[in-house]
Amino acid sequence: MRFDIVVVGGGIAGAGIAYELSRLFSVIVVEREQQCGRHATGRSAASFTQAYGGATVRRLAGASRSFLETPPKGFAAHPLLMPRGTLTIARQEQIGRLEQAFALARVSAPSIRRIAPAEALARVPILRPEAVAAALFEPDAMDLDVHGLHGGFLAAASRQGARILCDAAVERIDHDAKGWTVQTSAGTVSAAILINAAGAWADAVARLAGVQPLGLVPKKRTAFLVPLPPDVEARTWPLVDDVGESFYFKHDAGQLFVSPADATPSEPVDVFADEIDVAIGADRLQRATTLTVRRVSRSWAGLRTFAPDGAPVVGPDPEVPDFIWLAGQGGTGIKTAPALSRACVSLMNMGRLPDDLLSAGLTAGDLLPGRLRGSPHLDKKPS
Numbered sequence: 017m018r019f020d021i022v023v024v025g026g027g028i029a030g031a032g033i034a035y036e037l038s039r040l041f042s043v044i045v046v047e048r049e050q051q052c053g054r055h056a057t058g059r060s061a062a063s064f065t066q067a068y069g070g071a072t073v074r075r076l077a078g079a080s081r082s083f084l085e086t087p088p089k090g091f092a093a094h095p096l097l098m099p100r101g102t103l104t105i106a107r108q109e110q111i112g113r114l115e116q117a118f119a120l121a122r123v124s125a126p127s128i129r130r131i132a133p134a135e136a137l138a139r140v141p142i143l144r145p146e147a148v149a150a151a152l153f154e155p156d157a158m159d160l161d162v163h164g165l166h167g168g169f170l171a172a173a174s175r176q177g178a179r180i181l182c183d184a185a186v187e188r189i190d191h192d193a194k195g196w197t198v199q200t201s202a203g204t205v206s207a208a209i210l211i212n213a214a215g216a217w218a219d220a221v222a223r224l225a226g227v228q229p230l231g232l233v234p235k236k237r238t239a240f241l242v243p244l245p246p247d248v249e250a251r252t253w254p255l256v257d258d259v260g261e262s263f264y265f266k267h268d269a270g271q272l273f274v275s276p277a278d279a280t281p282s283e284p285v286d287v288f289a290d291e292i293d294v295a296i297g298a299d300r301l302q303r304a305t306t307l308t309v310r311r312v313s314r315s316w317a318g319l320r321t322f323a324p325d326g327a328p329v330v331g332p333d334p335e336v337p338d339f340i341w342l343a344g345q346g347g348t349g350i351k352t353a354p355a356l357s358r359a360c361v362s363l364m365n366m367g368r369l370p371d372d373l374l375s376a377g378l379t380a381g382d383l384l385p386g387r388l389r390g391s392p393h394l395d396k397k398p399s
Contacts, residue, residue, distance in 0.1 A: 100266070
């Protein structure tokens with residue numbers, strides 16, 4: 017099976033890049049699981065905000081918003097974004113930190129504003145007054161249909177001729193003058209270009225390919241569902257997080273989706289929620305609200321993978337230019353997928369970013385993997 021491009025990984029990164037590239041090239045996506053998106057993509061909190069993440073992530077989210085608001089005709093059966101809002105709360109000793117967060121957030125999310133504690137308590141009545149000495153509200157934050165976006169990318173890529181090969185764990189990768197030969201448990205494929213969109217396994221794929229790893233670190237994030245009392249109406253609540261990033265929660269189909277916002281380094285494995293992390297999350301929820309957690313109806317965990325500097329890694333490897341990185345999104349890969357996919361294509365084909373991403377303040381050096389190897393040739397300013 018010979019293709020122009022082989023994409024390793026069928027999560028949101030692999031699906032997005034397959035969608036973009038299959039318009040012009042023959043593409044195959046190889047996925048180790050029986051279905052695409054089982055790991056980080058399928059376990060996402062499904063939130064879109066321009067007020068969270070480093071400067072690079074915030075700019076990428078802003079550049080992705082137009083696609084998410086108005087995807088191409090036929091891309092998705094339902095809207096990808098739905099109104100939610102985000103409420104960030106602070107205790108008395110955290111007010112200084114909240115002011116710092118506000119100063120940063122208003123650059124990328126101009127709709128964010130300070131609100132009085134009374135308004136925060138009116139929006140989410142279960143909050144304890146002592147947990148809300150000050151608050152920020154981002155009205156333009158949204159719920160994001162992860163399944164709709166991921167499935168839309170894969171379906172459109174397939175219509176454009178891409179092949180999606182699941183249950184195909186990569187076992188061996190060879191490289192020669194003709195390109196790449198990837199041996200999987202479902203057969204062997206070859207291509208001129210290999211795109212590494214393997215998420216938590218991205219460094220492992222690089223090692224198999226004989227490419228120097230980048231020091232990516234998968235970190236576990238836990239989530240669980242708590243039944244709500246029948247007299248609590250939570251459908252209109254915003255997502256609530258604390259400025260100390262120790263928990264967040266939101267309404268989810270009659271229950272409360274809760275996370276202790278943990279970030280525990282992990283090997284790239286299929287992770288599960290630990291009882292202690294669920295207990296920590298329940299305790300933090302009870303300290304901030306009047307709820308009593310008597311039962312957890314379901315819990316799970318996923319891996320978010322970080323580069324050493326916290327920004328995504330996108331584009332050709334500086335030593336092996338036909339090996340393309342698309343990894344290290346750090347839990348923000350869903351909301352940035354449209355812009356990251358276009359950035360990757362442009363960096364592959366032209367060595368520069370699209371004009372709209374340059375206008376947003378992004379540079380190639382913000383994303384290219386060479387920045388993590390100290391490559392001196394990277395120009396940090398738009399050209």
